[in-house]
Amino acid sequence: MKRAQGIRWLVTVGILAFPFLLSGQTINGSYARALHEQYPSQKTDFCPSCKLWVNPYYKSIADTARHMPLLTFYIYTKQNRLAQEALDLPRSGTYAAWYPSVGQPNETALYREANKIINKPDEPEEIQKGHCQAWILLAYTVDAAILSDTYTFNSAMEYRGQNLGTEIASEDLCRKLTGWKNNPEVTDSIRIWCGTAGSQMTFTKGKVTGTVPAYYYKILQYKDHLLGRNRMTCYWFPNQPEETQNKLKQREVSYATLKSYLGFDPLAIFTP
16 A cells, blocks of 8 residues: 555656656746746735735735735645655755746845844844745745745745744644654645734835735644544734744634634635
8 A cells, every 4th residue: 555655656746847857947037937927916806905816836815015915825735745855946046036926026125125224134033035835835846836935925024033933833734744754644635824914014125115014824724634523723923033933832823813813714715
């Protein structure tokens, strides 16, 4: 049985990599920009400045005036984890570069300006490009990895402390639930809703003004095969420098509470 599963996994990884092996495509900035051109955003009535962005890997609704993803949705699987581990993309070059979606401004100078003002390089107060749907969970194909690093639709201005704290802890939890690092395999598929909310301050560079969200949030929904029941865990993360990985459990809230904080029902908007 294990041998058959291993063969299926190798076949899956081969299928994911095959187009690139055939094309000999150079993965660079031109490739990334051309990839984005395939997936333009569209208007939505979620808010006056909101746009909906759909690509083959995840969905997002973002406030393009505040440069905040309000709601994103992605299904992470054990198969994705195994493919990511086999592909082993470097977190450098084009695979780690950030790009705007079609019609949106490049925010690189904005982040540089914010950190010039804060002047806390490599410290918890540094402002980072904070993913909603994590790079490591999406780096199971070249295109998914590139599209994970998309301004506005999958990132907001996040303190380094929070980014490396409860945010990463929640990402690692998803991997552990699928058996990462010999953890018990609780499930083979996790539905992930996440986004940002509120405002602490803004930074401006040129015509671009970005908001530092007050909170990030996340919903994990999956079938617990060990207990034989469906589970949902919700998190409300203060976007603060002092957030650490060991605070993850403290950030759990009920779904009813999360909905009251947000003022909308994430599961009713992006339904699997």
